[in-house]
Amino acid sequence: MSEILGSLWWLIISIGVLVTFHEFGHFWVARRCGVKVLRFSVGFGKPLYERTGKDGTVYAIGMIPLGGYVKMLDEREYEITEALAPQAFNRKPVWQRIAIVAAGPVANLILCVAFLWGMFVIGRPDFAPVVGSASGIAAESGLRRGDTLMQIGDRPTPTWSEVQMALIPYALDREDVRVKVRTDNGTEVNRELQLSRLPAAFDERRAVQVIGLGARHELVPAVIGRINPDTAAWGVLAEGDRITALDGEPIPSWNDLPPAVARLGERGGKAMIEVVRNGDRLALEIAPKRMQRETGEKFWGLGVLPATPQPPRRDAVLRYGPIQALPAALGESAHQARELFAMIGRAFTGRVSLQNTVAGPVTIGRAANAYANNGPAWYLQLLAMLSLSLGILNLLPIPILDGGHLLYYLIELVKGSPVSERVMAAGHFVGLALIASLMGLAFYNDILNNLVR
Template sequence: MSEFIGSVWWLLVSLGVLVTFHEFGHYWVARRCGVKVLRFSVGFGKPLWMRRDRNGTEFAIAAIPLGGYVKMLDEREGDVDPADAAQAFNRQHVFKRIAIVVAGPIANLILCVALFWLMFVIGRPDYAPAVGQVEGLAAQSGLARGDIIVAIGERATPTTTEAGMALLSAALDRSDVAMRVHGDDGRETVRTLRLSKLPAGIDERELLNHTGLIWRHQLLPAVIGRVLPNRPAWGVLAEADRVTAIDGEPVRSWADVAPLVDALGRRGGEAMIEVQRGDDRLGFPLTPLRGENPETHKQQWMLGLEPAKGKPQPDAVLRYGPIDAIPAAFREMGRQTQDMAAMIGRAFSGRLSVENTVAGPITIARAANDNARHGTAWYLQMLALLSLSLGILNLLPIPILDGGHLLYYLIELVKGSPVSERVMAAGQFVGLALIVSLMGLAFYNDIVNNLVR
């Protein structure tokens, strides 16, 4: 229940912030252009709270928190007092109407930059893009354990988040990518990951798992969580011991333990198991025992150890100073805009399924809750991406959206007169159908991705 409540709460907070900034953009520019604003509402339906300012504008918070609106004086929507006619929206010059309409999306883009700036100043905790294990395509490219990936293509990769996004974009396009790598020896080399060899038909969400690249933080540390009774390590090794070497071979993660124990068992005899216990380095002679693995039900050589569970602590922080964070925020918005445009292009071309492109309120709510749990910087990043998405979506030339109104006004500029009421009504009908279809797809994706799978 706590996860449900948290998801609903962070969804409402996110929508509240985004809608307020979007509608404030319309409101602020409308007032500067001399248009009378009748109501500024966050949410739809019956107002739960409302107050009126000295200019006669009603500020309201409504019962249905899934959007908002700014209602302006307009002769097309009702009778207007002749004394106020000059303040009506429809009486304004087309350039003023364009400015008022575009102000909402621009407010979202400004908010996006501000949120990215704040995220960079606070610092987003993350993991270093260090290679933990390679197989398949990653091994064929020459990547090795301990390599630090500095850049993928032209994109710098200070953390695994940036590296993952760059890899996913290339994997979706089945494009080979050059990776600039710092090796264990301190030298910098360029490796080419042949993502063009990825097989067809893989679910987009599983693509990165097929690159053969496993990050260091994804591997369990070689810390003992439990010693099984009546096994070789019982009474010798202890919980919280960190295994550092087996028979002289270094152990860097729990994934190294089973292969080294198996090799030791096949060789026969005992060998030294080295562990870190507190501040002490200790060594114990142990001989593996062959038995059945309770998870796989297969025979294997074992010492009787289980790993300690738990998530590894972040070992990298994406942070800039207040001044350096300004250009970094603009660069991030530009990069994310390119990524979104590419995703839309892939969806239209069929290279990306729409079920992984359009997200609904359930997905957004869960993402908001998860990012909030990770910390302020992660939540700010998600909010910035939502603000960017809202700004771009509203600029699409679909009637009902801001972009649709802009299209009408651009046509008016070309032809010298407003678009007819009949054309606008037909456009509104088409736009409403498109929006309802998009919302239906979003809810369908939510049900399939979050409730069925």
Template sequence: MSDLLGSVWWLIVSIGVLVTFHEFGHFWVARRCGVKVLRFSVGFGNALWSRYGRDGTEYRIAAIPLGGYVKMLDEREADVPAADLDGAFNRKNVWQRIAIVAAGPLANLLLCVALLWAMFVIGRNDYSPTLGFVEGIAAQSGFRAGDTLLKVGERDTPTWSEAAMALTTAALDRAPVDVQVREADGDQVVRKLDLSKLPASFEEPRAVQLAGMTPRHRLMPPVVGQIAPGTPAYGVLAEGDRLTAIDGTAIVAFDDIRPLVQKLGDRGGTGMVEVQRDGERLALELKPARSTDPDGKAYWALGVAPPKTQQMPAYDAKLRYGPLAAIPAAFSETWKLTTDSFAMIGRLLGGRASVENVSGPITIARYANASAQLGPAWFLNFLALLSLSLAIINLLPIPVLDGGHLLYYLIELVKGSPLSERAMAAGQYVGLALLASLMGLAFYNDILGLVR
């Protein structure tokens, strides 16, 4: 229940902030173009609070906090007294109307930059882009455990989040990509990751895993969580022991234990198992015993298993800039995210990306709650992405959206006169149908995600 309430709360906060800022963009430019604004509402429905400013605008907080709107004086909506005609939106020239409509998405774009700047100044905790386990395509391409990813293509990857995003984006194009890495010994090399070998169809969130890369922080620590009675480890090892080496070979992750135990068993005799226990280093003699898995396959075992529940390790990287350095970084990141977003739209339209990438309010709420739990910097990063998405979606040339109105005004510029009321009404119906289809797809993906 706490997750549900948290998701609802952070969704309301996110949408409230972003839509209010969007509508403020329309409001601010409309006022400067001489348009009379009748109402600026945060939320929809009945007013919980309202007051009239000296400018004659009603400022309102409404009962339904999912959005907001700006109501302007317009002859197409109601009769306008002759004395107020100069302040009507429809009486403004086409360039002023374009400026007023474009101001909403532009406000979200500027908010994205501001939020990213704040995120960079605060500093976003993350993990180092260091590989802990390599197999498959990555191993064939020459990658090794201990490699730190410095750049994927032309994208710098200071943390694992940036590296994972860059690799996933490259995977969608299924083409080889140059990856600059720093090896464990400090040498820097460029390796070509052949992503063309990925399956023809794959789950995009698993692209990095399918390429054969597991980051170091995702490896299960070699800590003993359970010991089976009657096995070689019973009475020798203890729960909480951290295995550091077997037969002289260092252990980094729990997955390293099994192959080393197989080698020890095949060699025969006892081996030395080194552990850390209560701050002390111990060397214990153990001899693996033969066991069989559920399929009847024989293997050597010590009788240890990892803890039933695993905690994520402490962050070992931080994406942070000073207040001045964060300014160009915020603009650069906004540009990168914008180009990535339009590229993704192109991939969706071209069938190179799954429509499962289209998310609705349920998914947004879940991510809002998850990012808020990770701290202020992660939540600011999430808000920046959502603000940019709101700007881009509103600029799509779909009637009923800002982009649709801008399309009407561009046509007006070309033909020298406004579109007819009939043509605009027809466009509105088409826009509503397209928007309903998009929302239906988003809700479907949301529900499918919950079921999965």
């Protein structure tokens, strides 16, 4: 399946699951409160499927799979008979209306916990949190290659994904953070990662790289894929050779080769390069040559290019037993909810770019396709985060969203009477403008981040 078709497919599946559960929350509580539900629709527009249940509710799947709705009996929309009046939403006590409206976001929060529980039980394959390279702020803070990052602040980091998720909030706030490290000799120490030294502006999507941290699994093996003619390596090395040392200096990855070659070139003369060829260890004499890049920059080089690396093997799994997974899922949901509110606050105060905060359907579809291809546990994690985001977004006090309706009902509780229709109409106008602006920003970010490259 191509990336485009895969992204479209997983977008429809993801949105369908989340919207169905959200609307089912409204539907289920409305029925428990005695409200007559006229229509339960997943998607908007012309129905692709429609049937009327024994309860009189019309169940439908709309042509546009980017939302859904539950239509309830309400005499503010049209006249109803006195016999049906007790089943009208607007006739219900305010506490029941609050429960019905809040049920959708609450359903998404419950779904988030359930998805995370499933992820923990299945086990999410990942990479060990081992540093492969450290430069810049990371190196100056005392981190070294081979260090295992055990904890960032108060958050344990059993995998590299947890390292990334834990570091990003501190990086965005330019806040120094304590890092618990196990060095390659087994000693456990604490380091102070000096994130207050980050530049005023940087690409938030590359925060870990800007800090100067590289993962062990990201290192490219020092295996030769091609040798350019008339270079230092021509006639000496062979394609497929794995370089292990140069002039007595170990070369564990391709990233270590250029600086070692530069040091040898500046020193001058020949040196021994050690390689593994067809299982045999060889020591060969070589001398770097002065070369020139297309930009005109000169450098010391051997004239070799790396082989295409194999995908790295995942060497860690984030997993709990069924019982332990429940508190872990609850804790992770609470943590992600706090981080989401914090991110909303950063966006409103301008501390983080809206370009990297608001995602549209293209971005969500691409992410869903990528996570689904990584396995069920990864996809469950994405669904959990999307469900949490949908629930919290709907709780924002914006008219036409669930949070806006809850605001009206809270005002009604305080003042003892419903908000006037004039105020509600004005609120709906403002809410539509805000949602339209948010959707416009999401589509703009999609175009900027995915289509214009």
